[in-house]
Amino acid sequence: MKIRLIRFYFIIEILLIFLLSINVGAQGLVQDYNLTITEDHDLKVKITSQDLWDESGTGEIRISFNLTRYPTNTSIYRIHLLVVALIDDAATSIAPITQRSNSSQDGIDVESDSILLFTELFETPNVDRFYFNITFYGRAIGGNNSETETNLHSIRYPQDGPIIVVRDNIIPRINLYGFPPFSFFQRWLPFYGIFILMICSPGIIYGVNKYMHSKRSKMESKGDDEVVINE
Amino acid sequence: MSDVSIQMRRVTDKVEQFFRLFGFSTSTFSSATRTQVKARKRLGTEDIECVIAETSRGTSVGFYSVNVFQGLVYIIPFLFLVLMHLFALSDTIRPFLDGTRENSKLSINWLVLVTGEATLSFKFVTFILLIGILPFLTDYYIQKIRLNNLKSRFSFYSKEAMWETSEIPYSIATLQASRSIISHTWFLTVFYFGVFAFQGETQLEIYKIFQTSSENLKSAITDVFTFTIGFILGLISAEKSLLLRKDLSKFDARSRFSGSIFERRFDSILFGVQSSLITSSLFLLFLSVTFLPSATFVQASQFLLMAIIGGVVAGLIYQEGPSWVYTSYAIAIIFSTILFIFKTGTQSGYAFIINVQLFFIPIPFILLGSRYYSEYLKKYNIENHEWLYDVFPLMSLLSVYQSTKRRKEVKIAYEKTLTEVISDELLPNKIIISKEAFQDVNSIPHKLAKHYFELVLSYTASFDETAFVIIPNHNQLLRWWSDKSKQISGEKNIEFIKTVDKLLWDPDYIPAVSDLLTYEVTGKEMVLSIK
Numbered sequence: 001m002k003i004r005l006i007r008f009y010f011i012i013e014i015l016l017i018f019l020l021s022i023n024v025g026a027q028g029l030v031q032d033y034n035l036t037i038t039e040d041h042d043l044k045v046k047i048t049s050q051d052l053w054d055e056s057g058t059g060e061i062r063i064s065f066n067l068t069r070y071p072t073n074t075s076i077y078r079i080h081l082l083v084v085a086l087i088d089d090a091a092t093s094i095a096p097i098t099q100r101s102n103s104s105q106d107g108i109d110v111e112s113d114s115i116l117l118f119t120e121l122f123e124t125p126n127v128d129r130f131y132f133n134i135t136f137y138g139r140a141i142g143g144n145n146s147e148t149e150t151n152l153h154s155i156r157y158p159q160d161g162p163i164i165v166v167r168d169n170i171i172p173r174i175n176l177y178g179f180p181p182f183s184f185f186q187r188w189l190p191f192y193g194i195f196i197l198m199i200c201s202p203g204i205i206y207g208v209n210k211y212m213h214s215k216r217s218k219m220e221s222k223g224d225d226e227v228v229i230n231e
Numbered sequence: 232m233s234d235v236s237i238q239m240r241r242v243t244d245k246v247e248q249f250f251r252l253f254g255f256s257t258s259t260f261s262s263a264t265r266t267q268v269k270a271r272k273r274l275g276t277e278d279i280e281c282v283i284a285e286t287s288r289g290t291s292v293g294f295y296s297v298n299v300f301q302g303l304v305y306i307i308p309f310l311f312l313v314l315m316h317l318f319a320l321s322d323t324i325r326p327f328l329d330g331t332r333e334n335s336k337l338s339i340n341w342l343v344l345v346t347g348e349a350t351l352s353f354k355f356v357t358f359i360l361l362i363g364i365l366p367f368l369t370d371y372y373i374q375k376i377r378l379n380n381l382k383s384r385f386s387f388y389s390k391e392a393m394w395e396t397s398e399i400p401y402s403i404a405t406l407q408a409s410r411s412i413i414s415h416t417w418f419l420t421v422f423y424f425g426v427f428a429f430q431g432e433t434q435l436e437i438y439k440i441f442q443t444s445s446e447n448l449k450s451a452i453t454d455v456f457t458f459t460i461g462f463i464l465g466l467i468s469a470e471k472s473l474l475l476r477k478d479l480s481k482f483d484a485r486s487r488f489s490g491s492i493f494e495r496r497f498d499s500i501l502f503g504v505q506s507s508l509i510t511s512s513l514f515l516l517f518l519s520v521t522f523l524p525s526a527t528f529v530q531a532s533q534f535l536l537m538a539i540i541g542g543v544v545a546g547l548i549y550q551e552g553p554s555w556v557y558t559s560y561a562i563a564i565i566f567s568t569i570l571f572i573f574k575t576g577t578q579s580g581y582a583f584i585i586n587v588q589l590f591f592i593p594i595p596f597i598l599l600g601s602r603y604y605s606e607y608l609k610k611y612n613i614e615n616h617e618w619l620y621d622v623f624p625l626m627s628l629l630s631v632y633q634s635t636k637r638r639k640e641v642k643i644a645y646e647k648t649l650t651e652v653i654s655d656e657l658l659p660n661k662i663i664i665s666k667e668a669f670q671d672v673n674s675i676p677h678k679l680a681k682h683y684f685e686l687v688l689s690y691t692a693s694f695d696e697t698a699f700v701i702i703p704n705h706n707q708l709l710r711w712w713s714d715k716s717k718q719i720s721g722e723k724n725i726e727f728i729k730t731v732d733k734l735l736w737d738p739d740y741i742p743a744v745s746d747l748l749t750y751e752v753t754g755k756e757m758v759l760s761i762k
Binding site: 173174175176177178179180181183184186187188191192195196198199200201202203205206207209 | 336337339418421422425426429431432433436437440441442572573575576579582583585586587590593594597598600601603604606607618622623624628
């Protein structure tokens with residue numbers, strides 16, 4: 001019974017650790033943009049993403065569109081093109097551009113009382129800091145004019161500062177720089193060799209003695225009446 | 232020899248044979264007025280000499296210690312260290328020692344190599360001489376106690392006898408062991424810190440390859456040194472002290488059979504810790520004046536802690552044999568190398584000393600050859616462990632030389648008695664010395680024949696009724712014979728032993744020649760049947 005309990009707690013612990021190790025970086029950076037598209041329509045764009053992006057990981061960006069001011073209940077804002085680009089400080093593109101909608105006829109509608117949500121997953125680029133540049137083009141339908149042209153809107157996210165990439169620790173734990181130079185061993189090895197010789201001396205004495213003893217016993221076995229008394 | 236009276240000559244011969252029965256090696260001196268017998272025996276690690284002089288006024292018995300001052304030889308290396316610094320004071324000799332005489336790449340600063348950052352000061356001189364003279368003092372102390380015990384047994388003859396005898400404290404084995412251990416570790420220290428003695432561009436090259444400075448390198452070397460050498464010092468000093476304690480207690484049966492098995496195990500661990508602490512603190516004293524004057528408290532405590540751990544390990548495993556201790560010696564070096572590899576990322580000085588440390592791994596495997604050396608020494612009856620871990624076993628070789636010299640003297644004296652006693656006093660046909668019986672010294676037939684021969688000699692010497700000779704009696708002889716042959720003796724053998732007993736004890740018993748011949752044949756058969 002005891003062992004089962006221990007195993008149970010063990011498994012629970014492992015599960016907890018596994019669950020907690022999943023990136024819970026959902027406390028992200030939320031920013032709202034209120035755009036005036038036409039005289040009658042206002043669009044609110046809410047973008048969320050992670051605060052810090054890991055160097056060798058991925059990050060998610062969520063864009064939600066919501067019409068806040070519209071003339072009638074049946075206003076629609078039709079998005080024809082949505083482009084998300086990653087840029088650095090100098091506004092140069094650092095990753096391939098992601099496009100959502102390409103054709104001019106079809107589009108994605110933001111209805112008057114609904115929220116449209118886009119999510120994209122990006123790999124962290126190989127820079128220290130970057131921004132998102134979100135560009136979209138759409139048409140507002142409804143109101144005084146049934147179809148109105150709109151301009152291209154471009155949003156830079158985040159507004160206050162760039163997204164920072166957290167680098168992995170690349171301090172080497174083990175760094176064997178090399179082998180000592182030969183001039184060191186030129187002087188060190190003779191002393192060490194003399195030490196080894198001195199330690200070997202008892203074994204050498206034993207070996208020499210054994211050799212001489214074997215020689216002597218061979219000579220003595222051929223000898224005649226000789227009384228050998230050793231203490 | 233002819234000037235001395237026959238009575239005195241017989242007495243000295245008897246005394247000489249008496250001593251020789253107990254394993255002493257003897258020499259006699261005779262003059263017109265006195266004779267003197269000097270008997271010398273190796274008791275443990277020292278020699279004891281007993282001098283018995285017989286004069287017309289009476290007998291004198293004296294016990295003296297010999298070869299005590301030979302321990303002072305071991306202070307010479309320490310004196311040499313001090314002398315080097317003294318010579319360096321003069322401007323003519325200093326360039327030779329500093330390595331500044333030759334402006335070549337391969338010059339060595341001998342002072343720094345051998346003594347580190349030592350300066351000639353009062354502290355330096357006293358510490359060095361103190362550490363050097365300690366082993367000699369312990370030997371002298373042990374010898375003094377042994378002699379006092381011996382004298383008190385012959386209280387009737389010597390006026391220096393004491394009522395209460397003192398015992399040798401076994402903790403003294405640590406100080407006896409410290410001599411060779413400190414020399415062994417001093418060598419290793421020289422190899423660790425040798426970098427700083429190599430003049431020229433070696434140090435600059437090292438700083439460039441490993442991207443360090445001299446302070447970082449020194450602290451890294453000190454760190455690894457205290458870790459590795461602390462453990463090794465504790466290990467080998469504990470092992471040697473435990474073995475020396477075993478040698479000391481050989482003469483004392485009370486300590487051998489007291490305590491349960493668990494107590495003895497725990498006791499050996501405690502003794503190992505105690506001895507490792509003593510040796511490591513002595514060595515720390517030495518280091519504080521020579522190689523590590525700028526060590527921190529943390530490093531010194533690390534040294535002592537690793538010594539304690541080494542003592543515990545030695546206390547646990549020393550009974551299994553020396554091979555276990557030597558493998559832990561090698562494992563300590565490998566383990567510390569692996570451990571300090573993980574510090575090379577932050578401090579690069581460690582990468583240098585790790586490569587140097589790996590060269591010390593063959594040392595314990597060479598030390599395994601000490602087993603053969605102990606076999607060699609056993610032939611000369613040196614069964615103690617005093618020579619263990621000596622870098623060059625000088626004193627054991629000296630005692631081997633002395634014992635061979637003594638053996639020659641004994642051999643000459645033996646042959647002298649053979650020719651004198653046998654040819655002069657006994658008929659040559661009565662005793663046949665066959666070659667087979669005397670070939671192998673350690674065989675039982677040889678020992679039996681020697682014993683038989685000595686019994687007969689003592690029979691000749693004990694013709695005098697007032698003499699006192701130690702020989703076995705009838706029952707002892709029978710028991711000894713049945714033990715040796717492991718069979719119940721036949722009638723012939725019992726008859727033989729009875730007649731030998733009568734020969735030795737009964738002065739009126741004179742057997743017939745034919746009986747003696749038959750008994751001689753049975754005796755020879757008995758001797759040669761035990762093989």
